[in-house]
Amino acid sequence: MPRWIPNFFTLTRLLLVPVIIRAILTRHATEALVLFLCAAVTDVLDGASARSFHLTSQTGAYLDPLADKALLSGVFLALAAAREVPWWLVIVIFGRDVYLLLAVGVLVWFTTRRKFPPSSWGKASTFVQIATAVTWMTRDVMPVSALDSICSAMLWPCAAFTIWSGVHYTWRGVQLVRTR
Numbered sequence: 001m002p003r004w005i006p007n008f009f010t011l012t013r014l015l016l017v018p019v020i021i022r023a024i025l026t027r028h029a030t031e032a033l034v035l036f037l038c039a040a041v042t043d044v045l046d047g048a049s050a051r052s053f054h055l056t057s058q059t060g061a062y063l064d065p066l067a068d069k070a071l072l073s074g075v076f077l078a079l080a081a082a083r084e085v086p087w088w089l090v091i092v093i094f095g096r097d098v099y100l101l102l103a104v105g106v107l108v109w110f111t112t113r114r115k116f117p118p119s120s121w122g123k124a125s126t127f128v129q130i131a132t133a134v135t136w137m138t139r140d141v142m143p144v145s146a147l148d149s150i151c152s153a154m155l156w157p158c159a160a161f162t163i164w165s166g167v168h169y170t171w172r173g174v175q176l177v178r179t180r
Contacts, residue, residue: 005053007060009046013039013067017074024078029140036137039071040130065118069097072129084136085155092159093129096166103173113176125165132158 016039023032046064050056076093079085107113118126132154139147 003055006046006050006055009042010063010067013042017070021074021078024082033137033141073097075133089155092162096162119168121165121168125161128158128161
């Protein structure tokens with residue numbers, strides 16, 4: 001398998017972000033959901049191909065989390081702009097992501113550390129954010145009253161996992177600085 005395949009999947013995900021955002025904002029709910037699911041599949045494929053065939057790269061290590069952040073932050077921002085999800089959730093998600101980017105910048109500036117692998121809580125937070133986005137987008141495709149309750153209920157675990165993963169990354173960062 002060519003070494004560029006995992007990065008191809010990641011770049012595909014990045015290129016899908018503005019298309020998904022446009023579909024959400026123009027109320028093309030089915031298109032938005034299908035494209036978002038395709039983007040989620042590229043995330044699975046890039047990770048699986050990189051691990052299974054030992055095709056990990058430094059480029060992929062930087063691009064993959066960037067693509068994840070762009071996709072999820074962009075989707076939640078678009079959903080809030082379309083008055084689907086509450087703005088407070090977007091603030092929590094964006095706030096954590098900006099905080100983590102600033103924290104990584106500080107660690108890169110003041111330490112020799114250059115690798116920041118995702119934590120289990122970070123992965124769980126990403127999964128819950130994806131599930132929340134899919135639930136809200138599905139509600140727009142299939143307006144079933146039960147989905148209204150599920151969507152509302154998904155807000156709280158999404159916020160809690162997002163906040164907790166930020167706390168966990170902070171703890172890991174403090175441990176990193178203490179050991180250096």
